[in-house]
Amino acid sequence: xxxxxxxxxxxxxxxxxxxxxxxxxxxxxxxxxxxxxxxxxxxxxxxxxxxxxxxxxxxxxxxxxxxxxxxxxxxxxxxxxxxxxxxxxxxxxxxxxxxxxxxxxxxxxxxxxx
Amino acid sequence: xxxxxxxxxxxxxxxxxxxxxxxxxxxxxxxxxxxxxxxxxxxxxxxxxxxxxxxxxxxxxxxxxxxxxxxxxxxxxxxxxxxxxxxxxxxxxxxxxxxxxxxxxxxxxxxxxxxxx
Numbered sequence: 001x002x003x004x005x006x007x008x009x010x011x012x013x014x015x016x017x018x019x020x021x022x023x024x025x026x027x028x029x030x031x032x033x034x035x036x037x038x039x040x041x042x043x044x045x046x047x048x049x050x051x052x053x054x055x056x057x058x059x060x061x062x063x064x065x066x067x068x069x070x071x072x073x074x075x076x077x078x079x080x081x082x083x084x085x086x087x088x089x090x091x092x093x094x095x096x097x098x099x100x101x102x103x104x105x106x107x108x109x110x111x112x113x114x
Numbered sequence: 115x116x117x118x119x120x121x122x123x124x125x126x127x128x129x130x131x132x133x134x135x136x137x138x139x140x141x142x143x144x145x146x147x148x149x150x151x152x153x154x155x156x157x158x159x160x161x162x163x164x165x166x167x168x169x170x171x172x173x174x175x176x177x178x179x180x181x182x183x184x185x186x187x188x189x190x191x192x193x194x195x196x197x198x199x200x201x202x203x204x205x206x207x208x209x210x211x212x213x214x215x216x217x218x219x220x221x222x223x224x225x226x227x228x229x230x231x
């Protein structure tokens with residue numbers, strides 16, 4: 001079965017700082033990888049996804065993530081955060097084989113301060 | 115395009131009472147999921163439907179939780195009797211047939227917040 005580890009529980013950054021949130025997964029086969037974001041009071045929404053091809057994936061709002069297969073990692077990055085990026089970020093994985101659901105990490109809370 | 119609709123948004127019940135949550139997925143989405151999200155944790159799958167059939171319910175506590183999707187459209191999740199540890203947000207989500215394994219995005223509703231006292 002798949003599992004996901006997110007290294008940081010709570011990250012606090014100043015505006016314009018660079019962001020990197022760690023995500024590692026455990027699964028022996030081929031996977032699809034996702035980052036979801038949950039803004040305060042809103043529902044989970046897809047930030048970006050990796051299915052195949054270029055391991056550097058660009059998502060909405062200037063976010064990107066890089067899939068490093070040898071490290072089983074899919075870290076999320078943003079060069080310069082804004083106050084509006086304050087949210088909870090979830091990494092998720094699903095196995096390519098079969099109609100399998102998403103398995104989520106515990107999430108990282110990002111607080112951006114002025 | 116209308117999103118995934120859930121109701122009620124908030125519910126407070128006493129332990130040993132029952133509660134039911136309703137979900138209407140995005141039109142045309144054959145796959146429907148119920149996730150449980152306990153405070154401080156990521157969402158955990160309870161049950162997955164493909165049309166009106168169950169694909170995966172391995173993590174559903176079947177002694178107290180039940181779910182149905184009789185006509186392959188909307189779905190109901192029931193808890194009876196509720197325990198204190200059932201306090202969580204219950205998320206409904208949907209996707210086109212085959213889910214993310216087939217390259218489809220999963221869309222989430224706003225969730226139903228349950229507090230058991």
